[in-house]
Amino acid sequence: MKIAVLVKQVPGTESPLPIQSNQNWVDEGAVAYVMNESDNYALEEALQIREANDEGEVVAVSLGPDRSQKVIREALAKGADRGIHIQLDTAGMIDPLVTASYFADTFKDENFDLIFTGLQSDDLGMGQTGIILGELLGMSTASMAMATEVGGGKIKVKRELEAGWFQWVSLSLPASVSIQSGLNVPRYPSLKGIMGAKKKEIKVVTPSVANQSQSVEKVYVPQSDKQTVMIEGSVEQIVGKLVETFRNEIKVL
Amino acid sequence: MDILIVLEDSNGKIHRMGLESIVGAQKMAEELGLSIGALVMGANVDLLAEEASGLNVGEVLKVENELLSTYSADGYAETVKQVIEQENPTYVIFGHTYQVRDYAPKVSAKLMKPFIVDNVSVTTNGGNSVFTKLMFNGKLFSDVTPTGDGPYLISFQSAAFSSEKADVGSAPVRDCTVNLDVSMIRTESEEPFQEEAGGIDLTSADIIVSVGRGIGKEGNIPLAKELAQALGGELASSRPVVDAGWLPAAHQIGSSGQSVSPKMYLALGISGAIQHVVGMKGSKNIVAINKDPEAPIFEIADYGVVGDVLEIIPKLTEGIQ
Numbered sequence: 034m035k036i037a038v039l040v041k042q043v044p045g046t047e048s049p050l051p052i053q054s055n056q057n058w059v060d061e062g063a064v065a066y067v068m069n070e071s072d073n074y075a076l077e078e079a080l081q082i083r084e085a086n087d088e089g090e091v092v093a094v095s096l097g098p099d100r101s102q103k104v105i106r107e108a109l110a111k112g113a114d115r116g117i118h119i120q121l122d123t124a125g126m127i128d129p130l131v132t133a134s135y136f137a138d139t140f141k142d143e144n145f146d147l148i149f150t151g152l153q154s155d156d157l158g159m160g161q162t163g164i165i166l167g168e169l170l171g172m173s174t175a176s177m178a179m180a181t182e183v184g185g186g187k188i189k190v191k192r193e194l195e196a197g198w199f200q201w202v203s204l205s206l207p208a209s210v211s212i213q214s215g216l217n218v219p220r221y222p223s224l225k226g227i228m229g230a231k232k233k234e235i236k237v238v239t240p241s242v243a244n245q246s247q248s249v250e251k252v253y254v255p256q257s258d259k260q261t262v263m264i265e266g267s268v269e270q271i272v273g274k275l276v277e278t279f280r281n282e283i284k285v286l
Numbered sequence: 287m288d289i290l291i292v293l294e295d296s297n298g299k300i301h302r303m304g305l306e307s308i309v310g311a312q313k314m315a316e317e318l319g320l321s322i323g324a325l326v327m328g329a330n331v332d333l334l335a336e337e338a339s340g341l342n343v344g345e346v347l348k349v350e351n352e353l354l355s356t357y358s359a360d361g362y363a364e365t366v367k368q369v370i371e372q373e374n375p376t377y378v379i380f381g382h383t384y385q386v387r388d389y390a391p392k393v394s395a396k397l398m399k400p401f402i403v404d405n406v407s408v409t410t411n412g413g414n415s416v417f418t419k420l421m422f423n424g425k426l427f428s429d430v431t432p433t434g435d436g437p438y439l440i441s442f443q444s445a446a447f448s449s450e451k452a453d454v455g456s457a458p459v460r461d462c463t464v465n466l467d468v469s470m471i472r473t474e475s476e477e478p479f480q481e482e483a484g485g486i487d488l489t490s491a492d493i494i495v496s497v498g499r500g501i502g503k504e505g506n507i508p509l510a511k512e513l514a515q516a517l518g519g520e521l522a523s524s525r526p527v528v529d530a531g532w533l534p535a536a537h538q539i540g541s542s543g544q545s546v547s548p549k550m551y552l553a554l555g556i557s558g559a560i561q562h563v564v565g566m567k568g569s570k571n572i573v574a575i576n577k578d579p580e581a582p583i584f585e586i587a588d589y590g591v592v593g594d595v596l597e598i599i600p601k602l603t604e605g606i607q
């Protein structure tokens with residue numbers, strides 16, 4: 034079983050996101066990057082499948098500028114066998130068709146049985162790359178996996194539906210599956226893993242730049258018309274005002 | 287037609303988000319002088335077609351095919367692709383449902399046309415549509431435009447428009463034929479199911495104390511539980527708390543969990559991502575405590591506290607007792 038996992042470097046949940054003065058994008062120099070949350074679950078799922086079958090290969094692939102190699106190294110430290118870095122300045126690049134095409138070109142001769150992606154990235158939130166990639170490579174696809182079972186030339190996927198519903202879907206291989214957070218417990222890299230990762234190969238490819246079919250005009254901070262009563266002061270004062278609000282305004286005490 | 291709206295079956299009715307997206311399409315049609323059609327598909331969609339014909343949509347296209355009797359990404363993507371090729375719309379509009387997330391990207395890939403997703407609004411600028419979507423987990427807005435020739439695939443976020451505004455009409459229904467073959471469908475689906483809720487029904491609670499990742503660690507959950515008890519309310523959470531195994535899945539509020547509208551929703555260390563907000567924005571009073579003054583939860587909160595939940599929760603429990 035040869036599995037590709039797409040891992041993306043995105044701003045962490047508590048990272049600052051200053052907007053560039055031309056409003057085209059965020060100032061990436063000020064951002065604290067981490068591995069996209071659902072990608073981390075996708076990686077874990079791939080590693081568990083490889084371990085359960087005692088054979089196969091997990092390849093961590095990231096598209097982005099040089100800094101992206103950090104998430105590939107992290108994946109290698111957790112147990113991925115090798116990495117591929119599609120080197121590209123992605124600032125403001127939002128077209129999943131283009132992104133998926135770069136991966137498809139890179140994967141032409143790889144013959145992966147499975148491609149796992151997180152269900153969406155915490156920056157752009159497009160949620161399409163893995164599915165488009167599967168389609169471009171002629172694979173079957175499924176999204177939002179909350180469990181997987183591999184066997185008999187198939188992958189069975191427990192798809193998350195809306196409002197707490199699920200559905201099992203069986204896909205013929207090769208398949209591209211997007212992974213929802215929470216389906217496993219992602220591991221931390223061991224010290225041995227971190228040391229070993231340094232010796233693992235990261236192949237760097239540079240694609241020729243393609244035209245985008247959608248583009249960002251500007252980014253800005255949301256404004257809301259909602260009047261929020263802000264409760265301020267010392268912790269004691271805040272607690273006092275909250276209790277009073279619960280009692281006299283909301284009337285739940 | 288210029289705008290094709292793709293409607294989804296939700297237990298024999300048009301999915302709420304489809305109705306909402308009709309309102310968005312109507313706005314575009316009005317501002318740009320465009321015509322609208324709505325597509326329903328399945329093995330037997332008379333009822334859906336009838337419901338759609340009662341809306342102000344110009345006409346209703348009906349695709350009936352045995353291979354669409356149960357949902358499959360392959361079958362639905364191929365159907366929508368063929369209808370687009372037959373009808374040549376400039377815009378194809380969807381509600382951003384989980385089903386649309388599953389198959390619409392395939393349509394985008396088949397046609398090599400953009401899918402601009404999860405928009406909260408659309409405006410017109412110089413005769414073109416500009417779509418506004420949330421990025422960076424709800425922290426920033428971004429205005430996005432398609433480039434190149436249509437068709438452009440567009441989806442609208444839950445509650446981007448109020449479905450009550452979907453105008454009444456009497457649209458004619460037209461049968462459409464697509465060519466599907468069993469070999470095109472590479473998946474087999476089982477029946478949808480719901481997991482055991484473990485006796486937790488948050489929908490009838492008057493007071494909900496809900497914890498997010500900001501609670502820090504599993505060991506802090508009892509603090510929130512005690513606060514919920516002091517208030518006589520129920521304990522709920524955002525997804526990461528469930529993902530981490532700190533609370534069972536039945537506690538999750540949001541698009542994948544329960545939707546609630548209590549008298550008071552106390553959000554503790556929850557950022558306010560849309561997938562959470564759709565499950566609680568109907569609450570009568572939203573009180574948010576978050577250490578980040580720019581957290582999106584404050585955009586919908588009635589009362590807000592910028593502060594550390596770990597400091598505030600125990601004292602608040604005490605204060606109530």
Ligand SMILES: Cc1cc2nc3c(=O)[nH]c(=O)nc-3n(C[C@H](O)[C@H](O)[C@H](O)COP(=O)(O)OP(=O)(O)OC[C@H]3O[C@@H](n4cnc5c(N)ncnc54)[C@H](O)[C@@H]3O)c2cc1C
Pocket residue numbers: 046152153497498499500501523524525526527538539540541542543554555556557558559560561562565575576577578581593594595596
């Ligand atoms: C298809 C899909 C479905 C999803 N379904 C759901 C769903 O049903 N429900 C759901 O909740 N999410 C869902 N999500 C995930 C959602 O997008 C968010 O990732 C999630 O809601 C974030 O949870 P959070 O606010 O707890 O965590 P974060 O976004 O990490 O926010 C944590 C917050 O805590 C604050 N904080 C940290 N420490 C403290 C402190 N000591 N005191 C005060 N504040 C602090 C931070 O400032 C931050 O705002 C879904 C996502 C997708 C893509």
